[in-house]
Amino acid sequence: MPSLPDNQFAQKSPASSTPGEILRALAAQAAHLSVAQIDAFAARLANALFAASEQHADPKQANLSFNAAQLLKNNAYAFYYLASSGIEAAFRKEVQVLQQGVKADGVPQDVALTLVSYEEMDKKLAMGRASRSLELASAEQLAALNMRLAALMDYDSVGIQQNPFRPEVVLKVIIAAWTEFNPDQESHHLVLPLLRADILFDLAPILQALNQTLVERGILPELHESYRVKKMDSAAQAKKDEPVKAELDQKLKNYFSAAQAQTQAAPAANFAVPPINAGSANLLDSLQNDLARAMQQGGFAPAGEAAAFAPSAAAETQLFNYLADLQKGMAIRQLVAGAQGVMRLSQLKEQMPELATSGVERNTLDLLSKIFDTVFRNQTIPNEIKELIGVLQIPVLKAALIDKDFFFKEAHPARRLIDLLAKHSVAWDQKKGQEDPLYQTLQRNVNRVQQEFDHKLELFDEVASDIENFVEKEEAAAAAVLQEPIVRALRKEKVKQANLAANSEVAMRVGTGEVVAFVETFLEDRWVKVLTLAYTVKEEKPQAVQDAIRTMDDLIWSVKPKITVQQRQELINRLPSILVTLNKWLNVIKWDDADRLQFFAELAECHASIVRAPLDISPERQLEIAVEVAQKAAERRLEKRAQAEEQQGPEPEVDEFTEIVANLERGIWLQFTKKTGESGKVKLAWVSPMRSLYIFTGTQKEKSFSVSAEELEQTFRENRAQVLVLDKLVDRALMEALDEPAAEQETVAIPEIAEN
Structure with missing residues (x-):
């Protein structure tokens, strides 16, 4: 997952970079800017699924939409990781394709569709409609990028289908991430119709940033004015x-x-x-x-x-x-x-x-x-x-x-x-x-x-x-000057989000009520730390998360009842490797106290009881045991859910201040009062990719401080923060002047010119 500042992608001069290097830099920049929007997109998608559940006349479809929304809302970070890694890989693959040379679009669409099922045909058509809608919304930026990519690669032209950063690439990644994220195949069709411009990413600033990077590297800076990249231009704001x-x-x-x-x-x-x-x-x-x-x-x-x-x-x-x-x-x-x-x-x-x-x-x-x-x-x-x-x-x-x-x-x-x-x-x-x-x-x-x-x-x-x-x-x-605090903030957010993902993985498993009590306690107290570490180093060691999750799943499997000879033999065969991997991870988090010895003693006793249990059980008794286990699991699941709700209390309501903080943009100024009573005007200098941390500077730019999203929302609630509206001053003055009655205005205290 990229975590580099935007301006780093334009540091090298054109002379020192090959077209391939520039393309790879563009892919990294596009991935960085896209990933920064995934969290907000997931929230919008969850809301859209909730809304769809209320509008469906078919109860089954309404239930599917509701369950999908709940899944996304409760496990947003798992979806975030799937989508972020997919976007980065997709952009890298697409720039490699462009480097190999621009080719004519393959088989004509009407011919290609005859080779697939009707279901696949509908999917392709829906994908095409969604892509065209997004392409029209960013037509100028895409056209400019096509021309600059052609100039960079010395091609006669580059069309939409050859542009590595076309909307279709992002759409396919999102669909693939959703399919992998949601195990319910019947819910896979729900997302594509919702991938509209108002729900998906804001592609305009991403395309503008890519154009700007190419301009700074000397690629068609003289492009026609209608395609020029303007930092403050926003089609959405203009509309x-x-x-x-x-x-x-x-x-x-x-x-x-x-x-x-x-x-x-x-x-x-x-x-x-x-x-x-x-x-x-x-x-x-x-x-x-x-x-x-x-x-x-x-x-x-x-x-x-x-x-x-x-x-x-x-x-x-x-x-x-x-x-x-x-x-x-x-x-x-x-x-x-x-x-x-x-x-x-x-x-x-x-x-x-x-x-x-x-x-x-x-x-x-x-x-x-x-x-x-x-x-x-x-x-x-x-x-x-x-x-x-x-x-x-x-x-x-x-x-x-x-x-x-x-x-x-x-x-x-x-x-x-x-x-x-x-x-x-x-x-x-x-x-x-x-x-x-x-x-x-x-x-x-x-x-x-x-x-x-x-x-x-x-x-x-x-x-x-x-x-x-x-x-x-x-x-x-x-x-x-802000680079050091930004690095610290990114590290802090990374650990926080990794911890959320770790807790989510553990909660999905212990929430079934099927995990024995001492293993459940171990997972919540110790294995969450293992998973947090694995998620934190995921960029450097991509296999760490899968290995830690697989080890957890193996441990849970090992303590479930084994009622056949084959199942017990499998446990005996796999147990040594499970214990080795388990101890390896526990050594990494440096869990070395007496509790570790106690846990493994209980685990050994549990495994021994499973292996020694009598085998002469009739099929009827096996069914009874399975029903009893399921019933106890359901009771335990309800008990845990009630305990969790009692501990957490009601979810905080989304109010106007939550929305204010969510919509704050870099460069905006606030009148800000700290809890210490110190007050002054501060500028929002940086927002973390997940919008969980905000860094502010004052008029003395060498001084900065960071505030979490929750703290900032509370500051607004307590009226200790107000947005200073300074843009479009003449516009607002014109409106006010035209709305005023013709009566004389009040006197404004401005010193007058001294008489000579």
Whole structure:
């Protein structure tokens, strides 16, 4: 089972790696990312089986689904190991096939299906439908990966059927793992119909990561933009945001439609504005001409349609000229006072009410003022960062007047810059103050926009990219520091999950009630440790688990009654090797006290009683004995189940906080209070593959701490942890501003520019 960090797969340069080595690295990366999702997938599959059991009209099918769900829920880690080892082996095999050369798809499907039974035909068709559904959901990433694999191997092309990482490979592994995991053959058909995109793995980030690795190795980095790997891109998230985006677009259209109506209805006298600079005697005529052109174009329209002002027209209005002069004046003050003393746009607006000559200009100014006021009210953003954002008010207003896409496009460069300042503000180390490299980077880029921006929106793109590049370097440095705690956490989780698997294996056997009492105690107290060790070293010694389980099963078999000569002879023949293997494992866990001697003494006595028992038993008496044994086993099984339920108590209910923790993603920030009372903002830096451990860092990135999933859930329940929502700040500010009544907003405490 791979347990390496994602970024390790792209460390070698293209020159130092052969295509075969790169393919093997991709297989390891794909296996690592897939295995990390198995646990969550198993939980979704169990829930889907429970749901199917409630919906089935056929009682038999409902019972099969219910039992299958219970089996998966109670033995998830056994399924995890089967699926994880199968995925890794499948990817290795597929890349070997690709290395041997791209071949045409074999026999046509309709011919191939005539060679198999109808049952097998249905299975193949169902598999094909499931595969195509997943392929469509990740079509762009798969297409990009096909092209890059072809370039890597120097093939003319690589199709879906030759791609080693196609969804079909994962589907086949899951079906094979389920078949091996569930001994009830009648339940084998239940899983395939449930392997939908919403239940199976999220394949998109896996395919994106593989593409990114190839890009970093120089394989088709110039691929068409529609296939580029974007770290923050998520098709699922985009689909989820579609209704909100549509609602926001509609509100903006309504807002600026009202602005256009105001412009068309306003009398010409309203636009008679005194010039603010000498030498602008003809400004009124120019402004009225601009307005007429805007009205002929149909007023304001969203991105992709005719805009109310072309960039050249917006830059010629009196409001724009006033803003340009104001920006220069603020730049001079800023050189003297730094970022302090920034006045809010809503306050500046009061000094220039007559300059916004059209409804579109007035509404642009009003809406942007509300957006900045919403930003300034955000308690999560430090005041010093708010002051930096305040410096951007005039340049951003100019950008919005030039390009109305600012309100409609989340990726607009000026809007992107504000979002970046807000998002990364929480990472600022306030103890270092302005000496913190992050703060200096933000301040330097804000100052550049304030001093240089005139008409070119590309400047916003440049400074935003500079901030993103700095943050990426900081995160790479922080990731190196985290390697040691991550290794410790992986080791801890590995032992924990191995112990769960060991207990599950033992519980399945002693739960039947057929194991004699002293052997049952031995298995629960001692053999669980043996199995835990075997599962822990499974990657290095794959046969260890099978050997430990086989030894346990042999021990259980050896203490069952033997009522025929053949059975007793088999016991005598096998007993020496069973005892040797048993002692070998007990030596490994270093069980050397007197209890070990007592156990083997009881075991020898048990074996002797089995061999010496009378053989002259009639078939009728044998049947009676079998019934008695079965009855006692059933009674013992019920007794053990009652004891277990009494000891464990009711299972903890899944509440909203369980869901919150399960959905936390790397990079998110929390306001976190430890049990010691120490409080601060922390970043989720790493989540273990089984999502049982979470590692957090603070603004001082060299310090980290880990929290278990259970502890984190309890922290949320006790209101000692809250998610800090910092992404898409302008989006949320827009929604809030458009929902506000027209009444005057409350005053926000931001220092004003000192009067000269």
